[in-house]
Amino acid sequence: xxxxxxxxxxxxxxxxxxxxxxxxxxxxxxxxxxxxxxxxxxxxxxxxxxxxxxxxxxxxxxxxxxxxxxxxxxxxxxxxxxxxxxxxxxxxxxxxxxxxxxxxxxxxxxxxxxxx
Amino acid sequence: xxxxxxxxxxxxxxxxxxxxxxxxxxxxxxxxxxxxxxxxxxxxxxxxxxxxxxxxxxxxxxxxxxxxxxxxxxxxxxxxxxxxxxxxxxxxxxxxxxxxxxxxxxxxxxxxxxxx
Numbered sequence: 001x002x003x004x005x006x007x008x009x010x011x012x013x014x015x016x017x018x019x020x021x022x023x024x025x026x027x028x029x030x031x032x033x034x035x036x037x038x039x040x041x042x043x044x045x046x047x048x049x050x051x052x053x054x055x056x057x058x059x060x061x062x063x064x065x066x067x068x069x070x071x072x073x074x075x076x077x078x079x080x081x082x083x084x085x086x087x088x089x090x091x092x093x094x095x096x097x098x099x100x101x102x103x104x105x106x107x108x109x110x111x112x113x114x115x116x
Numbered sequence: 117x118x119x120x121x122x123x124x125x126x127x128x129x130x131x132x133x134x135x136x137x138x139x140x141x142x143x144x145x146x147x148x149x150x151x152x153x154x155x156x157x158x159x160x161x162x163x164x165x166x167x168x169x170x171x172x173x174x175x176x177x178x179x180x181x182x183x184x185x186x187x188x189x190x191x192x193x194x195x196x197x198x199x200x201x202x203x204x205x206x207x208x209x210x211x212x213x214x215x216x217x218x219x220x221x222x223x224x225x226x227x228x229x230x231x232x
Contacts, residue, residue: 004159043206045221090159104162105150107152
């Protein structure tokens, strides 16, 4: 089954304790992205990657890191989490169309992160 | 910069009634437009998309949307709402072309409540 998986689905942690949220897709998509969803703000892009070893900042990258060592995986790293990073996080993937424009994005089930 | 406005935060309709959710976008050229639905506790699922061609697009679950360039709108419609349509709906605009490839900007969402 074609899907995007995220782990963990729920995470409660404390300020400053490094964490990683994993994201994996089995559709051989070039493009992957991380979003955070906050009430009243919709989804905002954190980082994206257009292919292996190619990553770039989205709209709200502060406090986050990513890596793309393999095509299928795109982990989100919070080196020193803070309470304002409490949010619902979504990973998404998509194939790149001609001229580098994305097609439909396929979303993972989300990771609810609470930073105390 | 591209942007999306969903002016209605919350809409309540009766089951069987028609539905229209509003979406206005700002983008310098012809955009790629999407509607996604998010059921409670779930990830986002694509309802429909517009890339080019016929301005009235059909999607899943009986939804349709019409692209109106003159009004910079992409409103979502359904002739008869079912109780299972209760969810949050997000309009999104995608950028075209390399360099800005894959930039997807979401609106803040409209929460739909369906009364029986």
